[in-house]
Amino acid sequence: RTMSVVTLEKCRENIQKQLDNVVDFWLKYSHDRVHGGFFTCIGRDGNIYDELKYVWLQGRQVWMYCRLYRTMDRFHKPEILEAAVAGGAFLRKFARVSNSSGQWKCAFCLTRDGKALKVQRTIFSECFYIMAMDELSKVTGDKDMQLEAEQMMEQLIYWVQVDPSGLGRPQLPGEVPINSLSVPMMLMCLVQQITEGRGQEVSQKYKELGIWCVQQILQHIQRAGTAILENVSVDGSELPGCQGRLQNPGHALEAGWFLMLYGAQWGDKEIQRTAIRNFVELPYQYGWDKEHGGLFYFLDVDGHCPTQLEWSMKLWWPHCEALIAFLMAYNHTRKPELLEIFSEVYQYTFSHFPDAENGEWFGYLTQQGKVALDFKGGPFKGFFHVPRCLYMCERILDDLLENKD
Amino acid sequence: RTMSVVTLEKCRENIQKQLDNVVDFWLKYSHDRVHGGFFTCIGRDGNIYDELKYVWLQGRQVWMYCRLYRTMDRFHKPEILEAAVAGGAFLRKFARVSNSSGQWKCAFCLTRDGKALKVQRTIFSECFYIMAMDELSKVTGDKDMQLEAEQMMEQLIYWVQVDPSGLGRPQLPGEVPINSLSVPMMLMCLVQQITEGRGQEVSQKYKELGIWCVQQILQHIQRAGTAILENVSVDGSELPGCQGRLQNPGHALEAGWFLMLYGAQWGDKEIQRTAIRNFVELPYQYGWDKEHGGLFYFLDVDGHCPTQLEWSMKLWWPHCEALIAFLMAYNHTRKPELLEIFSEVYQYTFSHFPDAENGEWFGYLTQQGKVALDFKGGPFKGFFHVPRCLYMCERILDDLLENKD
Numbered sequence: 001r002t003m004s005v006v007t008l009e010k011c012r013e014n015i016q017k018q019l020d021n022v023v024d025f026w027l028k029y030s031h032d033r034v035h036g037g038f039f040t041c042i043g044r045d046g047n048i049y050d051e052l053k054y055v056w057l058q059g060r061q062v063w064m065y066c067r068l069y070r071t072m073d074r075f076h077k078p079e080i081l082e083a084a085v086a087g088g089a090f091l092r093k094f095a096r097v098s099n100s101s102g103q104w105k106c107a108f109c110l111t112r113d114g115k116a117l118k119v120q121r122t123i124f125s126e127c128f129y130i131m132a133m134d135e136l137s138k139v140t141g142d143k144d145m146q147l148e149a150e151q152m153m154e155q156l157i158y159w160v161q162v163d164p165s166g167l168g169r170p171q172l173p174g175e176v177p178i179n180s181l182s183v184p185m186m187l188m189c190l191v192q193q194i195t196e197g198r199g200q201e202v203s204q205k206y207k208e209l210g211i212w213c214v215q216q217i218l219q220h221i222q223r224a225g226t227a228i229l230e231n232v233s234v235d236g237s238e239l240p241g242c243q244g245r246l247q248n249p250g251h252a253l254e255a256g257w258f259l260m261l262y263g264a265q266w267g268d269k270e271i272q273r274t275a276i277r278n279f280v281e282l283p284y285q286y287g288w289d290k291e292h293g294g295l296f297y298f299l300d301v302d303g304h305c306p307t308q309l310e311w312s313m314k315l316w317w318p319h320c321e322a323l324i325a326f327l328m329a330y331n332h333t334r335k336p337e338l339l340e341i342f343s344e345v346y347q348y349t350f351s352h353f354p355d356a357e358n359g360e361w362f363g364y365l366t367q368q369g370k371v372a373l374d375f376k377g378g379p380f381k382g383f384f385h386v387p388r389c390l391y392m393c394e395r396i397l398d399d400l401l402e403n404k405d
Numbered sequence: 406r407t408m409s410v411v412t413l414e415k416c417r418e419n420i421q422k423q424l425d426n427v428v429d430f431w432l433k434y435s436h437d438r439v440h441g442g443f444f445t446c447i448g449r450d451g452n453i454y455d456e457l458k459y460v461w462l463q464g465r466q467v468w469m470y471c472r473l474y475r476t477m478d479r480f481h482k483p484e485i486l487e488a489a490v491a492g493g494a495f496l497r498k499f500a501r502v503s504n505s506s507g508q509w510k511c512a513f514c515l516t517r518d519g520k521a522l523k524v525q526r527t528i529f530s531e532c533f534y535i536m537a538m539d540e541l542s543k544v545t546g547d548k549d550m551q552l553e554a555e556q557m558m559e560q561l562i563y564w565v566q567v568d569p570s571g572l573g574r575p576q577l578p579g580e581v582p583i584n585s586l587s588v589p590m591m592l593m594c595l596v597q598q599i600t601e602g603r604g605q606e607v608s609q610k611y612k613e614l615g616i617w618c619v620q621q622i623l624q625h626i627q628r629a630g631t632a633i634l635e636n637v638s639v640d641g642s643e644l645p646g647c648q649g650r651l652q653n654p655g656h657a658l659e660a661g662w663f664l665m666l667y668g669a670q671w672g673d674k675e676i677q678r679t680a681i682r683n684f685v686e687l688p689y690q691y692g693w694d695k696e697h698g699g700l701f702y703f704l705d706v707d708g709h710c711p712t713q714l715e716w717s718m719k720l721w722w723p724h725c726e727a728l729i730a731f732l733m734a735y736n737h738t739r740k741p742e743l744l745e746i747f748s749e750v751y752q753y754t755f756s757h758f759p760d761a762e763n764g765e766w767f768g769y770l771t772q773q774g775k776v777a778l779d780f781k782g783g784p785f786k787g788f789f790h791v792p793r794c795l796y797m798c799e800r801i802l803d804d805l806l807e808n809k810d
Binding site: 041043044049050051052097100107109110111115116117118119168170172173174175240241242304305306307309310311312313364366367372373374375378379 | 446448449454455456457502505512514515516520521522523524573575577578579580645646647709710711712714715716717718769771772777778779780783784
């Protein structure tokens with residue numbers, strides 16, 4: 001049942017074709033040539049059904065274009081660089097709003113012409129702003145932009161580690177501080193982004209933060225190593241109620257490959273083993289739907305029904321994270337079981353999400369695997385998880401097929 | 406196909422039994438005898454799966470207990486009054502927090518022992534607080550409580566009509582002021598609540614506000630009377646994008662029976678006709694799923710896919726609103742088509758939502774009508790829509806069967 005080398009070659013071929021297809025889709029439909037930036041609400045056949053510009057997705061698209069331009073020959077084209085530069089200019093001009101304490105804050109959503117419409121009281125718009133600026137500065141060599149990314153990063157670290165009040169949430173007496181998996185995950189991703197290729201000095205500057213992120217992520221391993229919980233207390237114990245029992249298999253899998261990358265960078269075998277056992281194999285075990293296939297969006301560790309209405313839906317992005325995580329884990333270990341699971345996820349993913357007729361992927365399926373929302377881009381789906389997955393998988397497959405033994 | 410008198414009698418009998426069952430369920434499982442207030446996260450078989458106390462649901466449960474106690478003989482029992490009084494005391498003690506301008510604001514969610522955990526930047530917690538206090542004061546004769554309800558009402562009117570900044574949302578340059586259907590609906594509901602049985606003076610005091618609410622609600626009739634849109638501009642024109650095209654058939658139906666009550670109170674036949682044509686018949690026409698039955702949660706007036714992941718799910722509450730709306734409309738007009746639709750909604754509702762095994766109703770079904778979330782109470786489902794629907798329908802059926810011709 002394990003994929004042979006021939007099958008891996010066919011798999012790479014399919015992934016390359018899919019990546020080309022997805023890049024073409026966004027190049028063709030998402031560019032706003034009047035106001036700059038990217039349309040993100042794009043229907044099944046490429047139509048723009050809303051002109052709002054979601055900042056997470058603006059930042060992610062700039063990052064993805066730059067990454068493809070910088071690291072893959074066939075995307076090293078002026079058209080892609082120009083789109084990234086234009087997107088970055090739009091972000092710099094419009095995404096930043098200052099908060100009441102005069103700190104930098106990024107909007108969550110802008111009108112077509114760049115007016116702030118919504119600001120979230122979280123750090124994520126800023127995260128994707130940093131990713132965009134840093135990656136763009138790597139492509140263009142723009143030192144100002146690199147500095148801006150680092151300054152925003154300092155701001156972010158201050159919110160997370162020192163004082164979150166600048167985010168604008170009032171402190172309430174019933175609240176307890178929470179370690180939510182998404183925060184150290186995103187910070188770790190940013191540390192990897194900002195330090196990559198910047199030399200020893202920058203690497204050392206963020207080393208402590210990287211260690212802190214790992215430690216914060218590992219706190220989510222709970223119940224004697226049998227569960228990854230999405231939210232834990234700041235001292236790493238379980239929280240009461242739905243919030244404390246929540247599981248998000250896609251997030252755990254994403255954290256898994258972030259940890260594998262970290263382990264590879266610092267030569268830490270123990271972290272890599274933990275990543276594979278607890279953040280890759282385990283979330284698949286409890287997160288995979290044995291009846292209909294696919295990964296659940298949310299689960300409750302004690303088997304209660306989650307209160308999120310969409311808990312049983314199959315979303316594109318957890319499947320993207322699973323593909324990267326299992327292929328990377330297999331590449332590290334060469335354990336055939338990992339390739340078998342990759343193959344199962346691959347078959348589910350490619351038989352359910354891509355739209356052969358109009359290109360790109362559907363994002364939201366029912367538990368049974370039927371398309372429930374048919375748009376290609378929406379408030380949370382842009383040019384990011386699909387191309388990042390295809391890009392990562394293609395590179396891992398290149399490595400695997402070069403080093404086959 | 407129209408229901409005969411005999412069928413209406415059987416229907417009333419079933420509704421009475423269901424109401425008794427639902428009241429028993431909440432009396433049995435929801436009371437917190439340690440800290441006061443009501444548990445609202447109640448699983449399929451009555452287990453408490455989270456101890457958080459959602460303020461909307463605390464207020465609604467107090468209101469519903471009082472209304473049943475005050476207006477239906479078989480619920481005029483000390484047990485129900487005591488539960489309502491205890492719930493009211495918990496609300497008064499813990500729900501109010503003051504905002505940064507020193508105005509009253511209600512929390513959205515409390516810990517089991519009453520500490521504020523989350524405050525929404527909207528008016529709805531306050532709305533249900535007012536409903537609870539006013540109805541409780543009608544039962545107990547407590548003048549202070551009545552005054553408190555009226556004071557909170559003044560605060561609310563100020564936020565809606567004069568200055569919303571006390572709600573805590575920063576004004577952003579891309580925002581345009583919006584008339585969202587839920588706001589005038591809730592205010593109209595509160596006007597009816599506060600004026601009911603209070604005499605001419607109070608009635609006159611809120612008369613202008615009632616007229617304003619009607620006018621604001623009617624602005625949602627769009628596209629030459631062929632659509633109810635959930636969000637319009639403050640001058641009653643269509644808004645761009647998803648927000649402007651959003652339809653919520655359950656909300657429109659609820660507005661429909663609020664308008665019918667208003668029309669009956671003020672003897673306004675024109676409003677009653679508009680209510681039935683535009684807010685009852687029309688939302689059923691576009692909101693009913695011709696393939697699987699049941700009312701959609703959200704739709705897009707131009708047929709785009711809504712961005713809400715749960716758009717195609719069948720929720721209990723729109724069906725509750727539809728039952729009230731069609732039965733009331735039939736009682737006003739005696740048009741057999743309206744009774745036929747009532748019968749169709751009735752059959753779908755009672756064959757899908759009630760849980761014969763453990764009592765109460767499921768709240769969330771897939772488009773195909775399968776239970777998707779199996780709890781009886783959650784962050785937005787409490788002792789409210791189901792009993793209010795059964796209570797209203799029982800009373801309308803009493804009236805219908807008494808005045809049969």
